[in-house]
Amino acid sequence: MPAPVTPSSDGRRRRGQDNRAKIVAAMLEIIHAGDLAPSAEQVAQRADVGLRTVFRHFQDMDSLFREMSVVIMGELHAAAEAPFRCEAWRERVVELVERRAWAFEKVGPFLRASSLLQRRSRYMDVDHARLVKALREILRQQVPAAVARDQLKLEALDLLLSFEAWSRLRREQGLSPKRAQETLAAAVRRLIE
Known part of the structure; x- marks a missing residue:
């Protein structure tokens, strides 16, 4: 039986979705600014998330x-x-x-x-x-x-x-x-x- 959804797990899920959207938006912003091959570090910095967060959402x-x-x-x-x-x-x-x-x-x-x-x-x-x-x-x-x-x-x-x-x-x-x-x-x- 699946674990019930608690407010804290729902909040983590929402934060995770927000971080994912921030990472994609950061990637788009960097490329739009002219850097056609940004690094994961640049994306993490622009999205204001940790490098591990980038790779937690995107394996590569x-x-x-x-x-x-x-x-x-x-x-x-x-x-x-x-x-x-x-x-x-x-x-x-x-x-x-x-x-x-x-x-x-x-x-x-x-x-x-x-x-x-x-x-x-x-x-x-x-x-x-x-x-x-x-x-x-x-x-x-x-x-x-x-x-x-x-x-x-x-x-x-x-x-x-x-x-x-x-x-x-x-x-x-x-x-x-x-x-x-x-x-x-x-x-x-x-x-x-």
Whole structure:
């Protein structure tokens, strides 16, 4: 028979849940500030918990990254599930540029951290593949069957709507978010005319 839940055990459970949430929030804050591969010590310090508490909730940093990924995917899904403003498929594909610009700008540091950690984390590699597949499926749903069957066009659109394209324009080419979005929208329009 399970032990009864006492107020003290319920309080410990609530503190444990609060600490777990603080640890994940600290990880997200550190990465958003630009440190793409924070240590457990940095996370513990930012969350104002002991290092042992970090590892009590997360056996290793990979499991912490996994939890962080759940939060990020939730934000991306919220953007993806909003109804489209446009009726015509071409305009919906261009609207995808705008949606992804917003989402990639918001979660860009986390996606870059994921990319950096893919080499060390089997989970992050699988998670990245799942994200790429989901983004591609969203694109496929917005184009007519003839375009979806046109492998060259679909591959080019998928590339233009990818985080990698966004990141290249923003980081390597130094474009502002507005200019990067305009550049990608122009390329997409030319491709689907």
